[in-house]
Amino acid sequence: MDDGNVSLDRMRTFVRVAQRGSLSAAARELGIGQSTVTRHINELEEALGVSLLGRTTRRVTLTEEGSQYHANCLQILRLVEQATEEARDARRVPVGVVRVSCTSALGVMHLARIIFAFQDEHPDIRIDLNLTDERIDLAREGVDVALRLGPVMDDAMKLVAIGASGRRLAGSRDYLASRGRPARPAELTNHNSIVMSNVAGSEHLLLSAPDGTRLMVPVSGTLRVDHGLAARAALAAGRGIAPAHLWLIQDLLDAGKLETVLDEYDLDAVPVSLLVVPERAGIARVRLLVDFLVDEIRKLPGITPHRSASG
Known part of the structure; x- marks a missing residue:
């Protein structure tokens, strides 16, 4: 075994290959x-005496030994980076990369703009923004901060509760003019609903009546989509009625292109939170970004700040 070949550079290369699943993609990212x-x-494999990757013509995959070594490499590289950043922090110079993950629609409509504003204030901090609607493994993908909608079950991450995202039932003015406005929740069954195919239970709407009664209303329609921006486009095009986050449609409501319906019935608000890799939470640039995101996201349409959040 040649320990000289077990270096941080080789570990970084291995981790990038494991994350990208491709030697060529890793090469491009690493330059x-x-x-x-x-x-x-x-x-690295020769030095360790084990095979870390299984190679095919299209993709490389981790072997069992490679998977365990990948997890250990991530820990080691994070500790090395943390030590470096803490030394830099002592000079009060926040520089380096912060890797951020967010759902696609929220990222496109709002988070990108918020990050632009953050970088205007901190031009030496680079942001690697990953937009995906999949619940990725933050540690495995090397992400520092993730903005999440919905309940969070990951106890290994530091959770920063931002608030709750309000939703309303909406349809276009033209659609409602041609099909009529539902006066009661039961009438939604006679309307075309835009259904989110990637959201469990989206074929039913859970509504709270003014007296506190909970109503479960089945809905269906001719269009199913798996992306928030597609649902927004469908609403604007008059394809039906759908529940939507206010941050997704408030501008269309303000412009009169969409109208809300059944306003006296409430849809459950959705938790909004940040997940931060604990080992990264103390690094100055990560801390600065988290604080900035919390403040700015609370300003978005429909976001009600968490009661216990102090800002």
Whole structure:
């Protein structure tokens, strides 16, 4: 075993290959040749005496040993980066990369703009923004901060409760003019509903009546979508009625393109929170971004700040 080949550079190369599933993609991100990536992996495997990756013509995958080594490498590299950043923090110079994950619609409509404003104040901090509606493994993907809608079950992460996102039932003015406005929840069954195919239980609406009664209303329609921006476009195009976050449609409501219906019936608000990798929470640039995001996201339409949040 040649311990000299077990270096941080080779670990970084291995982690990037594992995360991207491709030698060429890792090479592009690292700014090195694919032959160098291959050599790093070969030298690492030779030094360890185990096979870390399974290679096919299209993709590389982790072996059982590779999966465990990947987890350990992530820990080691995070500790090294944390030590470096804490030393930099002592100079009060917040620099470096923060990796952020967010749902696509919220990211496109609001988070990107918020990040632009943050970088205007902190031009030396680089942001790697990943937009996906999948619940990714933050540690495995090397993400520092994730903005999440909905309940969070990940006890391994530090949770920063931002508030709750209000939703309303809405439809376009033209659709409601042609099909009529529902006067009672039961009438929704006679309307075309835009259904989110990637949201469990979206074929039923749970509404709270003014007297506190909970109503479960089945809905259906001719269009199913798996993206919030597609639902927004469908609403604006008059394809039906749908529940929507106010941050997604408030501008369309203000412009008179959409109207809310059954306003006396409430939809449950959705928790909004940030997940922060605990080992990264104390790093200055991460802390600055988290504080900035909390303040700005609470200003979005329909976001009610968490009661215990102090700002």
